[in-house]
Amino acid sequence: MSTGHVLLGLLSERPKHGYELKKEHDQRLPGAKPLAYGQVYATLQRLERGGLTEVAGTAQEGGPERTVHAITEAGRAELDRWLAEIEAPAPYVASPLFARVVVATLAGGTAEEYLLRQRAAHLTRMRELTARKASGSPAQVLAADYALQHLDADLRWIETALERHTVLKGETDA
Amino acid sequence: MITVVRMLARGRSRRERARGRLMAAGAALATVLLCAAAHLTAFRLDARRGALGILTEKEPRLMVALTLALLAVPAAAFIYQVSRLATATRERRLAALRLAGATPREVRLTGAAESGWSALAGGTLGAAVYLLAALVARWSLGDVVPVRPLLWTPVVLAAVVLGGALSGLRAGRHVVASPLGVVRRARPRGPRVRDLALVALGVGLLAAALAGKGRFLLGGKYGAAVAIAAGAVLLLFGLVLATAWLIRMAARRAGRGAAAPETLLAARMVEADPRAWARALSVVGLTVFFGSAVGAHQALTVFQSDLTAFQAASYALLYLALLTAMVTSAGALVAHQAEALLDHRRSFAVLAASGVPVPALGRVLTRQALVAALPVCVVSAVAGTGVVVLLLAELYARRPGALAVSVAGAAAMAGIGVLAAVLVARAARPILRRWVRPGELRAG
Amino acid sequence: MLEARTLRKSFGRTTALDGASVEIGEGEVVAVTGPSGSGKSTLLHCLAGIIRPEAGEVLFAGRRLDTLDEDARTRLRRENFGVVFQFGELVPELTAEENVVLPLLFGGRGRRESLEAARSWLERLDVADCAGQRPAELSGGQLQRVAVARALAAEPRVIFADEPTGALDSLAGERVMGELVGAARESRATLVVVTHDNRVAAYADREIALRDGRVVAGATAATGGTADGTPGEAAAGASAAGGVSR
Numbered sequence: 065m066s067t068g069h070v071l072l073g074l075l076s077e078r079p080k081h082g083y084e085l086k087k088e089h090d091q092r093l094p095g096a097k098p099l100a101y102g103q104v105y106a107t108l109q110r111l112e113r114g115g116l117t118e119v120a121g122t123a124q125e126g127g128p129e130r131t132v133h134a135i136t137e138a139g140r141a142e143l144d145r146w147l148a149e150i151e152a153p154a155p156y157v158a159s160p161l162f163a164r165v166v167v168a169t170l171a172g173g174t175a176e177e178y179l180l181r182q183r184a185a186h187l188t189r190m191r192e193l194t195a196r197k198a199s200g201s202p203a204q205v206l207a208a209d210y211a212l213q214h215l216d217a218d219l220r221w222i223e224t225a226l227e228r229h230t231v232l233k234g235e236t237d238a
Numbered sequence: 239m240i241t242v243v244r245m246l247a248r249g250r251s252r253r254e255r256a257r258g259r260l261m262a263a264g265a266a267l268a269t270v271l272l273c274a275a276a277h278l279t280a281f282r283l284d285a286r287r288g289a290l291g292i293l294t295e296k297e298p299r300l301m302v303a304l305t306l307a308l309l310a311v312p313a314a315a316f317i318y319q320v321s322r323l324a325t326a327t328r329e330r331r332l333a334a335l336r337l338a339g340a341t342p343r344e345v346r347l348t349g350a351a352e353s354g355w356s357a358l359a360g361g362t363l364g365a366a367v368y369l370l371a372a373l374v375a376r377w378s379l380g381d382v383v384p385v386r387p388l389l390w391t392p393v394v395l396a397a398v399v400l401g402g403a404l405s406g407l408r409a410g411r412h413v414v415a416s417p418l419g420v421v422r423r424a425r426p427r428g429p430r431v432r433d434l435a436l437v438a439l440g441v442g443l444l445a446a447a448l449a450g451k452g453r454f455l456l457g458g459k460y461g462a463a464v465a466i467a468a469g470a471v472l473l474l475f476g477l478v479l480a481t482a483w484l485i486r487m488a489a490r491r492a493g494r495g496a497a498a499p500e501t502l503l504a505a506r507m508v509e510a511d512p513r514a515w516a517r518a519l520s521v522v523g524l525t526v527f528f529g530s531a532v533g534a535h536q537a538l539t540v541f542q543s544d545l546t547a548f549q550a551a552s553y554a555l556l557y558l559a560l561l562t563a564m565v566t567s568a569g570a571l572v573a574h575q576a577e578a579l580l581d582h583r584r585s586f587a588v589l590a591a592s593g594v595p596v597p598a599l600g601r602v603l604t605r606q607a608l609v610a611a612l613p614v615c616v617v618s619a620v621a622g623t624g625v626v627v628l629l630l631a632e633l634y635a636r637r638p639g640a641l642a643v644s645v646a647g648a649a650a651m652a653g654i655g656v657l658a659a660v661l662v663a664r665a666a667r668p669i670l671r672r673w674v675r676p677g678e679l680r681a682g
Numbered sequence: 683m684l685e686a687r688t689l690r691k692s693f694g695r696t697t698a699l700d701g702a703s704v705e706i707g708e709g710e711v712v713a714v715t716g717p718s719g720s721g722k723s724t725l726l727h728c729l730a731g732i733i734r735p736e737a738g739e740v741l742f743a744g745r746r747l748d749t750l751d752e753d754a755r756t757r758l759r760r761e762n763f764g765v766v767f768q769f770g771e772l773v774p775e776l777t778a779e780e781n782v783v784l785p786l787l788f789g790g791r792g793r794r795e796s797l798e799a800a801r802s803w804l805e806r807l808d809v810a811d812c813a814g815q816r817p818a819e820l821s822g823g824q825l826q827r828v829a830v831a832r833a834l835a836a837e838p839r840v841i842f843a844d845e846p847t848g849a850l851d852s853l854a855g856e857r858v859m860g861e862l863v864g865a866a867r868e869s870r871a872t873l874v875v876v877t878h879d880n881r882v883a884a885y886a887d888r889e890i891a892l893r894d895g896r897v898v899a900g901a902t903a904a905t906g907g908t909a910d911g912t913p914g915e916a917a918a919g920a921s922a923a924g925g926v927s928r
């Protein structure tokens with residue numbers, strides 16, 4: 065599971081405590097959904113039970129006392145194994161966008177207008193991301209790139225869909 | 239193969255067709271000139287008739303021979319110039335064929351067929367025109383103009399067509415070697431050292447022969463004459479070949495110091511393709527060379543009161559030949575100007591589109607002519623005068639004013655040469671105005 | 683600042699522009715998008731006064747541009763417009779640096795000053811190393827960057843760019859777009875970019891969408907881009923987030 069692997073990756077730098085892990089996760093993966101503290105805690109417990117991490121002591125910097133976690137040999141091996149794997153190319157198209165267009169065509173040819181509006185919305189979002197890139201940190205730029213390229217893929221699909229739509233309509237009209 | 243040629247012919251853009259027509263026109267003119275030259279040698283020179291009578295004397299006959307040579311040289315240079323017309327663009331097109339999968343042989347044959355066809359069309363037209371003119375001459379001059387040599391016309395025509403086809407074959411040469419090399423040929427090949435060696439050899443031979451005062455290492459008196467003749471010929475050809483080198487150097491200098499954008503652009507354009515300019519200007523250079531030589535020779539007679547009618551007539555004849563050569567030179571220049579315009583059309587269109595006024599582009603044309611023609615004409619004039627002055631140094635020593643007169647004559651010849659080039663460039667400006675319409679931006 | 687009203691332009695039997703109208707404000711950055719052959723380049727050339735439409739009007743700073751004669755339009759282009767053409771279009775006989783210098787010299791600037799400006803622009807576009815090379819010795823991407831440098835060097839009031847990133851990989855394209863937009867914003871110049879890359883279009887404040895020679899969206903600042911993007915915001919945001927966590 066990837067949250068565990070991300071935490072293992074963060075721990076591979078040096079031992080860290082739970083709050084630190086949450087902060088670093090949100091900072092290094094700025095586009096991703098922020099991690100809830102509870103989830104960090106639960107994941108750490110699971111990792112420890114599997115022998116992938118261990119408690120390396122406690123630390124206290126002004127605030128409450130915190131448990132510091134460290135990665136074990138087994139944890140490093142698991143991390144290497146995970147990194148050597150590839151992400152399976154998505155076997156299913158699971159996008160609400162796709163579903164909407166298909167349903168819209170089923171419902172009687174209102175897809176075109178919907179697609180145009182969706183295109184405008186996508187482009188607006190791309191504009192924001194592009195503007196953010198100009199002043200963002202390297203991590204933010206990477207995240208923005210990721211989002212931009214996905215949005216671009218969506219947009220190109222929308223364009224093709226629009227194009228096909230006119231062609232299909234032309235065929236049925238003729 | 240034929241299909242490919244036909245396809246290319248059909249798919250040719252407007253400018254490609256213009257190119258084909260230009261080439262045909264050139265072939266027509268060359269045919270007419272060559273026919274005239276061939277025919278003239280067969281004129282009955284012993285028919286004592288009026289002004290033509292001078293041709294029967296021994297000394298002027300030499301002048302006539304020179305005249306004919308003078309007529310033939312520009313004609314040959316002209317056909318070469320025309321057949322090489324727009325090589326750059328054609329090479330690019332042929333290279334595209336090569337990239338599209340044509341074998342080297344096919345590319346060569348395609349090039350040969352293309353230019354051969356144009357030469358045939360133009361040559362046939364030229365031959366027809368000349369036959370007509372010859373018949374008119376026969377009718378007005380009678381038996382001075384023989385009819386039988388006209389049978390040679392088809393031979394001349396065949397030669398022109400063969401020349402065209404061969405140049406087409408040659409045009410495919412670089413393409414054959416490397417299709418990409420031409421498409422993105424970076425820097426033009428530099429003129430070779432060999433070109434300069436010819437000049438040095440010619441000068442050396444001349445100097446050696448002259449230093450011997452009528453005696454040469456080999457063969458005594460005749461050896462000297464042969465050495466002088468060979469030296470002159472070598473010098474001449476060397477000069478023609480070295481022209482490209484000279485133009486390149488002059489253009490580089492002009493470009494380096496240029497403050498005006500017109501000069502910068504003109505110099506760089508000349509520098510990028512000095513060979514094209516050298517081809518066009520070699521005829522002009524020859525004319526200036528001969529003109530200066532004749533002028534220097536004549537300078538000796540200026541102070542002579544007993545000028546014979548024969549001498550006067552032969553000078554008149556020489557100047558007539560020079561005039562013809564000058565007209566041919568202008569023709570070569572026009573052909574070159576058209577070629578240059580065709581090749582630079584896109585650049586000019588882009589510059590015009592980005593806000594460079596057309597008059598400024600016109601100035602680029604005239605400055606190109608200046609940059610290229612000035613060194614060629616000056617060197618030719620100096621060489622022409624120099625050869626005669628060296629040959630007849632003793633006569634010059636006896637007539638102090640003659641040198642000044644011949645220098646003035648040479649300067650005038652050089653001036654005329656440069657002027658011709660500049661005038662042709664100026665004459666091209668209306669075409670430029672029409673061609674740089676931004677609509678041309680697409681016709682790539 | 684720049685306005686076109688019902689432009690019509692045809693080439694032989696193909697109609698490239700069929701009643702296209704756009705309005706572009708001062709300092710605005712707009713992207714012209716549309717399928718291949720939809721008339722983007724033609725619209726750009728009409729706006730830049732390079733070609734004349736058969737019908738309709740082009741106004742620049744309130745002045746009719748299409749009725750001016752060739753000389754006046756040439757002067758206008760030289761003083762106010764910088765153009766990056768779709769196919770680079772450098773003068774093959776000149777080096778990269780000289781290509782950038784030339785328009786400056788034609789604009790009446792001194793040689794030294796022009797050279798300095800050219801060098802700094804080549805540097806900004808990351809092609810300073812190619813300054814002494816001729817176009818035939820440059821790669822497609824380098825050519826394009828030199829062409830961009832040429833258009834920007836004269837600091838025009840309007841920059842027209844036809845597919846300025848067509849031959850570039852995405853990072854180089856980003857850099858070129860960054861310089862184009864940066865230069866435009868710096869000098870409050872208007873930038874009109876023709877592109878069919880959405881990521882390039884995303885640099886613009888607004889998208890003018892063309893289709894079969896007609897403007898289908900974004901004809902004026904009010905109808906395109908940010909203004910009507912707001913309702914779709916939530917959907918777009920959700921979709922983007924979906925994309926990231928996918």
Ligand SMILES: Nc1ncnc2c1ncn2[C@@H]1O[C@H](COP(=O)(O)OP(=O)(O)OP(=O)(O)O)[C@@H](O)[C@H]1O
Binds near residue numbers: 681716721725
């Ligand atoms: N000079 C011309 N001669 C003939 N047809 C032309 C000319 N210029 C444009 N066209 C035609 O006009 C139409 C629009 O051309 P334009 O170049 O404006 O398209 P575009 O949107 O820029 O396409 P692309 O994205 O491929 O560059 C096309 O059908 C094209 O064939």
Ligand SMILES: [Mg+2]
Binds near residue numbers: 722723724768844
């Ligand atoms: Mg285009």
